Amino acid sequence: MAEKIDLRSDTVTKPSKEMLSEMFKARVGDDVFGEDPDINALQNKVAKMFGHEAALFCPSGTMTNQIAIKVHTQPGDEIICHKESHIFRYEGGGIAANSGVQPYLLDGPRGTFTLKDVKEAVHPSDSHYPRTAMVAIENTTNRGGGGLWDWTEIEAISAFCKSENLPFHVDGARLFNALVADQKSPKEVGPLFDSLSICFSKGLGCPVGSAIIGSKSFIQEAHRVRKRMGGGMRQGGFLARAASYALDHHVPLLADDHKKAIMLANALENRPGVKDVIPPKTNIVIFETESEWDNQDWLKYLTDAGISCLPFSQTSIRFVTHIDVTLEAIERACKVIKSK
Structure with a gap:
């Protein structure tokens, strides 16, 4: 696993x-x-x-x-x-x-x-x-x-x-x-x-x-x-x-976290149930879902796939990239998102 x-x-x-x-x-x-x-x-x-x-x-x-x-x-x-x-x-x-x-x-x-x-x-x-x-x-x-x-x-x-x-x-x-x-x-x-x-x-x-x-x-x-x-x-x-x-x-490594956030945001574009993605400037990605039901659906889907994230409101979800999440892990997460 x-x-x-x-x-x-x-x-x-x-x-x-x-x-x-x-x-x-x-x-x-x-x-x-x-x-x-x-x-x-x-x-x-x-x-x-x-x-x-x-x-x-x-x-x-x-x-x-x-x-x-x-x-x-x-x-x-x-x-x-x-x-x-x-x-x-x-x-x-x-x-x-x-x-x-x-x-x-x-x-x-x-x-x-x-x-x-x-x-x-x-x-x-x-x-x-x-x-x-x-x-x-x-x-x-x-x-x-x-x-x-x-x-x-x-x-x-x-x-x-x-x-x-x-x-x-x-x-x-x-x-x-x-x-x-x-x-x-x-x-x-x-x-x-x-x-x-x-x-x-x-x-x-x-x-x-x-x-x-x-x-x-x-x-x-x-x-x-x-x-x-x-x-x-x-x-x-x-x-x-x-x-x-x-x-x-570690300060220079923050630029890598910013690139990882862009990868996640790009993967979320045009996905079912996703209404909007706030363009990431740094290491945080927030996306808005079409409805509260879509939010719960996304959270369950991501959790079942081994991706932990936070509900940021009844209709939004937050990802935060960091030093402990490798590029390979972000690539896997992007594949999961694109498969939704």
């Missing part, structure tokens, strides 16, 4: 032999005391990489996003974000529960919005309105099918936020996918944001970990919030070592 093909998410990856070998070289120390040398080295590495002063290693991207919101805002404030953003839809109500702030939800194609949208969302200084405290974007956009922001638009929003003294944050769970797809360097885009959240456990293939990046004063306060949230990992150098290895070896 052929090996199952797991396309549910790029979070399902397991460390490679080379990564595991690197992890066992960790020197470890107590990170809560700031004494883990490999965590310290990773934090310095990503801060310098993105052109910022400091960084903080955390267990998850949800935590790094929630830390950023907590540091940038006060209870009763408002945060501008997209209605399909991860921080709004998939972080357990953390915007409200952790920070006591409310979202001002924008709309736009594939999880993006414009400078005009932001300007219209910023409240005047009036006691009737909550204080607009920050702007957050997601790049790439999960529910936008791995969609990419136009960097010209990001630059315009960044300039406006600086002029208004509004913190600008990026949920960069898959930011490296965006950088590879757009041929941008981290140092080129990092200064556009006041804070960045980057994830090591998705496309980069690490077992655990994300980092939040910003100024020294921001990270100092982020450290306090991480402690409050229970995010100190003590001897976490094993995980930091994996992240550092991934930054050195």
Whole structure:
């Protein structure tokens, strides 16, 4: 029987032999005391990489996003974000529960919005309105099918936020996918944001970990919030070592994941029961089925054929390519899809 093909998410990856070998070289120390040398080295590495002063290693991207919101805002404030953003839809109500702030939800194609949208969302200084405290974007956009922001638009929003003294944050769970797809360097885009959240456990293939990046004063306060949230990992150098290895070896491989996504999208075109396929820009493929019945039919067909995927709504399904799915496995998946 052929090996199952797991396309549910790029979070399902397991460390490679080379990564595991690197992890066992960790020197470890107590990170809560700031004494883990490999965590310290990773934090310095990503801060310098993105052109910022400091960084903080955390267990998850949800935590790094929630830390950023907590540091940038006060209870009763408002945060501008997209209605399909991860921080709004998939972080357990953390915007409200952790920070006591409310979202001002924008709309736009594939999880993006414009400078005009932001300007219209910023409240005047009036006691009737909550204080607009920050702007957050997601790049790439999960529910936008791995969609990419136009960097010209990001630059315009960044300039406006600086002029208004509004913190600008990026949920960069898959930011490296965006950088590879757009041929941008981290140092080129990092200064556009006041804070960045980057994830090591998705496309980069690490077992655990994300980092939040910003100024020294921001990270100092982020450290306090991480402690409050229970995010100190003590001897976490094993995980930091994996992240550092991934930054050195796995980033270029993301381009291969993007090619695999295009193969899957092409295989889905004109298949029975498929209404539409969002053209993949990176490693996510979302296709819309004609009806809820077609959705269930596709899910059963794929599962029976050994392909794991996620229903993304009552009439849509998501595939995510990653480092653990080989080209041969994608070719097999394409044959299964074309045989439907």
